[in-house]
Structures are given as C-alpha cells and as structure tokens.
Amino acid sequence: MSEYLIRKLENYVRLSASDKRLxxxxxxxxxxxxxxxxxxxxEGDRPRSANLILSGFATRYKILEDGRRQIVxxxxxxxxxxxxxxxxRKRDHAMGALMPSKVAQLTDADVQEILGHSxxxxxxxxxxxxxxxxxxxxxxxxxxxxxxxxRLAHLFCELHCRLRAVGLTTEGRCEVPLTQTEIAxxxxxxxxxxxxxxxxLRGRGLITLQGKSLTIHDMDRxxxxxxxxxxxxxxxxxxxxxxxxxx
Amino acid sequence: MSEYLIRKLENYVRLSASDKRLxxxxxxxxxxxxxxxxxxxxEGDRPRSANLILSGFATRYKILEDGRRQIVxxxxxxxxxxxxxxxxRKRDHAMGALMPSKVAQLTDADVQEILGHSxxxxxxxxxxxxxxxxxxxxxxxxxxxxxxxxRLAHLFCELHCRLRAVGLTTEGRCEVPLTQTEIAxxxxxxxxxxxxxxxxLRGRGLITLQGKSLTIHDMDRxxxxxxxxxxxxxxxxxxxxxxxxxx
DNA sequence: CGCCGATTTGAGAGCAGTCAAACTGAGTGG
DNA sequence: CCACTCAGTTTGACTGCTCTCAAATCGGCG
Numbered sequence: 335m336s337e338y339l340i341r342k343l344e345n346y347v348r349l350s351a352s353d354k355r356l357x358x359x360x361x362x363x364x365x366x367x368x369x370x371x372x373x374x375x376x377e378g379d380r381p382r383s384a385n386l387i388l389s390g391f392a393t394r395y396k397i398l399e400d401g402r403r404q405i406v407x408x409x410x411x412x413x414x415x416x417x418x419x420x421x422x423r424k425r426d427h428a429m430g431a432l433m434p435s436k437v438a439q440l441t442d443a444d445v446q447e448i449l450g451h452s453x454x455x456x457x458x459x460x461x462x463x464x465x466x467x468x469x470x471x472x473x474x475x476x477x478x479x480x481x482x483x484x485r486l487a488h489l490f491c492e493l494h495c496r497l498r499a500v501g502l503t504t505e506g507r508c509e510v511p512l513t514q515t516e517i518a519x520x521x522x523x524x525x526x527x528x529x530x531x532x533x534x535l536r537g538r539g540l541i542t543l544q545g546k547s548l549t550i551h552d553m554d555r556x557x558x559x560x561x562x563x564x565x566x567x568x569x570x571x572x573x574x575x576x577x578x579x580x581x
Numbered sequence: 582m583s584e585y586l587i588r589k590l591e592n593y594v595r596l597s598a599s600d601k602r603l604x605x606x607x608x609x610x611x612x613x614x615x616x617x618x619x620x621x622x623x624e625g626d627r628p629r630s631a632n633l634i635l636s637g638f639a640t641r642y643k644i645l646e647d648g649r650r651q652i653v654x655x656x657x658x659x660x661x662x663x664x665x666x667x668x669x670r671k672r673d674h675a676m677g678a679l680m681p682s683k684v685a686q687l688t689d690a691d692v693q694e695i696l697g698h699s700x701x702x703x704x705x706x707x708x709x710x711x712x713x714x715x716x717x718x719x720x721x722x723x724x725x726x727x728x729x730x731x732r733l734a735h736l737f738c739e740l741h742c743r744l745r746a747v748g749l750t751t752e753g754r755c756e757v758p759l760t761q762t763e764i765a766x767x768x769x770x771x772x773x774x775x776x777x778x779x780x781x782l783r784g785r786g787l788i789t790l791q792g793k794s795l796t797i798h799d800m801d802r803x804x805x806x807x808x809x810x811x812x813x814x815x816x817x818x819x820x821x822x823x824x825x826x827x828x
Numbered sequence: 829c830g831c832c833g834a835t836t837t838g839a840g841a842g843c844a845g846t847c848a849a850a851c852t853g854a855g856t857g858g
Numbered sequence: 859c860c861a862c863t864c865a866g867t868t869t870g871a872c873t874g875c876t877c878t879c880a881a882a883t884c885g886g887c888g
Binding site: 394396398399400402403404406407418419421422423424426427457460461463464467468470471472473474475477478479480519520521522561563565566568570572573 | 593669707715810
C-alpha cells in the first residue's frame with residue numbers, strides 16, 4: 335500500500351526500515367476507494383484529513399461560476415496533499431479521481447506520528463511539500479509563457495518524470511488516464527486545439543498518446559521543445575546527508 | 582517592523598501580546614535592504630533562510646531559456662516565503678524586489694522559535710502557508726481559464742484584498758509598483774496587450790492605474806467581471822477558536 | 829533641455845477559440 | 859450478432875483575441 339510513497343520519498347533520502355514500517359502502518363489505517371470521475375472532496379468541504387494517493391490518478395481542480403474548469407494539479411500514486419489543511423474551515427478547491435483510486439486519509443494525529451518518528455521522515459515530508467509547491471509554480475509558468483505545443487510537451491515531460499520517480503514507467507511509456515478534454519482543462523486551451531496539438535506532436539515523432547498510454551519517442555527533442563528543466567522536481571537525492579544506513 | 586506580519590496573521594487568529602513580542606523580536610534580528618529591481622535570491626542559490634517582506638514589494642519569478650519571464654507570485658509586506666526551503670539544495674526560482682524593500686531573513690532556528698512559542702503561532706503560520714498555496718492555485722486558474730480582461734480584473738481584486746488585509750489600502754485605492762511589462766509577465770499576455778486591456782478597464786469605469794496608484798471605482802462590477810471569489814484567501818478569522826484573550 | 833524608461837497607438841499576422849458535424853470504438857440490450 | 863448509444867476523437871470553416879513589430883508620445887529626472 336505504501337510502496338509508492340516510500341519510493342517517492344526515497345528520491346530525497348534513504349529511509350530506515352523503521353521509517354518504512356511506520357509509514358506502512360499509518361497509511362493503511364483508513365483507506366477509501368473512489369470510482370472513476372468521483373469527487374474525493376468538494377470545494378467548500380470542511381477539511382478533515384490529509385490525503386495520500388495509494389493507487390489511481392486524481393486531480394485538484396476549480397470551477398468558475400460560468401462552468402469553466404481548470405485542473406490545478408495532478409495527484410499520482412505516492413502524492414500527499416492537504417497536510418495541515420484542517421487549520422482551515424473550508425476547502426477552496428475540489429479533488430476528483432480520474433480513474434478508480436485508493437486514497438489514504440491521514441488525520442492530524444497520523445501526520446504528527448509520522449513527523450515525530452524521525453527527523454528523516456520529517457524532512458522528507460517537508461521536501462514533498464516543497465516539490466508540490468514548485469510544481470504549482472512551474473504550472474503557472476507553463477500557462478503563462480508557453481504556447482499550446484510547448485505546454486503539452488512540458489506536461490508530458492513532467493508526468494513522465496514524476497511517474498518514473500515512483501516506478502510507474504517502462505522506458506518511454508506510461509499510463510495517463512486523461513481524456514483530451516481533461517488535458518485541455520489542464521493546459522488552458524480548448525479540447526479541439528489539444529487534439530490538433532497532439533497530432534502535431536505525433537507528426538513530429540515526439541510522442542503518441544493512444545488509449546490511455548503515452549509513449550515518448552524522442553525525449554531529448556521533447557525536452558528541448560518544452561524547455562523542460564526538471565530541477566524543480568528536486569529528484570536528485572537532495573537529502574542524502576540524512577540517509578539511513580540500514581535497509 | 583513586524584506590524585504587517587502581525588496584522589496579516591490576525592486575519593486568522595488574534596495573537597497574544599507575548600506572540601507579538603516574540604514575532605517582533607525574531608523578525609528584527611537580520612534585516613536586509615534591497616534596491617528597486619535587485620534580486621533578493623537567484624535561481625540556483627542554496628536556500629539559507631526563510632524570507633519575510635517587512636516593507637516594499639517583491640516577486641517570485643522564473644525565466645525560460647529563451648528569456649521569457651513569468652512572475653509566479655507577489656510578495657507584499659507581511660508575506661513570508663521559503664519556510665523549510667533549507668531542506669533543498671538549490672532554489673528553483675528567483676525572488677526580486679520591485680521597489681526598495683526590507684526583508685527579514687529567518688534561519689531555521691528562528692522559525693523553530695516562532696513555531697514552538699505557541700500553538701496559536703504555529704497554526705497561524707500553517708494558515709499563512711496554506712493561503713500562499715491557494716493563491717498559487719488560483720493564479721493557475723487565472724492563467725488557464727480567463728481571458729486578458731478577466732485576468733487583469735482578477736489580479737487587481739486579489740491585490741486589493743491582500744493589501745487591505747495588511748492595512749495598505751485607503752478605500753478603493755492602493756499603491757502597486759508595477760510597470761505594464763511586469764503586469765504582462767504576471768498575467769501571461771504581452772505588454773502591448775496589457776496596455777490596451779487597462780484602457781478597456783478604465784473605459785468601463787472599473788479601475789484607473791496611473792503612476793503606481795491603483796484606484797478601483799466599482800468593486801462590484803470588477804468582481805463580477807473577474808469572477809473573483811475571495812474564499813481562497815481565507816481572510817475570515819478562520820482560526821478564531823484559538824483567539825488570545827489578552828491584547 | 830535632453831535622455832531614457834514607460835506608455836500609447838497602428839497595422840498586419842497568426843495562434844487558438846467556437847460551432848458543427850462526422851467518425852470511432854467500447855459497451856448495452858434486443 | 860446486430861442495432862443503438864454515448865463518450866471521446868477528429869475534421870472543417872470561420873472568427874477573433876492576442877502577438878509582433880514599429881513608431882510615436884509621455885513623463886520624470888539629472
């Protein structure tokens with residue numbers, strides 16, 4: 335249940351056996367399942383717990399008064415969000431599952447237990463939050479300063495990197511359960527234009543997206559087109575001075 | 582020195598006299614001044630401290646390989662950022678002053694001292710971080726799903742709300758030290774188009790922006806145009822159950 | 829008064845949006 | 859096994875918002 339989270343955190347620091355045991359134990363206490371396209375939490379809800387994606391794929395999104403939707407984050411296995419959100423009275427955005435998903439609900443006490451267990455875990459979770467923030471900033475850049483072709487290229491670069499970090503890729507391939515309309519609501523263009531842009535990317539021999547399977551044919555050129563710099567994902571073992579020495 | 586921070590946090594919870602004294606003390610330990618358009622930190626720097634804007638106005642921004650710039654956040658007096666960033670090795674974005682600014686540098690120990698002083702302060706800072714995150718998500722929505730006119734309207738609504746929350750407005754007026762090019766790099770359009778859009782907003786009798794002074798003539802219609810919902814700023818005393826009873 | 833950054837204005841081009849219709853494919857029920 | 863449905867994808871035509879490239883104007887400051 336906790337393997338993706340552990341794998342993700344170990345991109346920052348090597349966890350001890352005891353860290354992993356604790357994570358596994360806490361994370362299996364309260365697990366809920368959500369069907370495809372079901373909301374996990376709604377805007378306006380009172381926050382009750384942090385949420386950890388154990389399996390599946392979810393989004394955080396907001397809807398404007400007139401119905402326009404913007405997806406503001408993807409949640410893949412191993413992603414935690416809403417840490418400390420119980421200090422707020424009402425959520426300002428919703429979360430929904432894009433495919434059948436299992437989500438661990440972590441109470442404040444659960445989170446405290448993890449943070450208090452070791453300085454290593456505490457820092458690993460801080461790293462996790464900082465990376466989430468950095469992703470959000472990078473999405474702002476993507477929407478503000480790249481055109482449609484670059485936005486899609488960047489999105490696929492990021493998704494591939496993040497999925498690889500939790501072991502969900504096989505070479506250049508990964509599963510992304512996104513419709514073209516959902517991609518459109520992510521990169522801020524119309525669904526029709528997403529369709530045309532995908533064909534352009536395919537025509538250039540960079541990627542193919544068929545069914546729910548994304549294949550990257552030429553990562554170097556895709557990166558170059560997207561001006562993708564993975565620094566912001568901080569996947570380079572940046573906490574290694576705290577590495578555990580057992581296994 | 583700490584009045585803006587205190588005023589800001591008191592939008593969440595009423596602080597005790599001792600909370601305020603401590604904040605004031607910690608926040609005046611190491612203050613640096615930056616001139617207009619000088620960088621406070623660069624992308625790639627090793628993070629050394631959290632940063633609190635005591636006075637002035639700063640931005641967080643990223644620059645793409647080809648020179649395109651995107652401003653990803655505004656920092657106004659009372660705003661803290663980069664809490665816990667020392668767990669990372671390299672910053673993934675820069676921070677620069679838009680006008681002469683005083684910035685308090687908070688070491689990890691300083692931050693710990695604040696967090697450990699009272700549960701009230703600890704929660705107030707958690708609230709602060711959650712609001713910053715929410716703002717970042719809302720900017721994503723703004724860039725992804727609003728047109729130029731709406732984006733500017735939304736930006737001005739948000740700026741006015743945030744400045745009011747720290748006492749930096751007088752009725753519908755506030756000082757925003759932004760050039761049209763900087764606004765352009767914030768809302769993801771060209772500077773020429775910002776110019777035309779500002780004239781449109783002015784023509785509709787919604788705002789005027791002359792010199793560095795923003796005047797909102799008709800907040801209701803501006804809000805409606807922007808579909809601005811201030812929920813995400815969480816300014817409604819949401820932590821009031823922890824209010825201090827002294828003054 | 830002259831300079832320089834910032835703002836304003838104009839014209840033309842192009843990226844992306846909208847609206848509609850056709851097509852595809854998986855799942856459903858007769 | 860074959861309609862039928864429905865969601866998702868694809869295509870076309872047209873529109874329009876926003877960009878780019880200039881050039882002109884403004885305004886503060888030395």
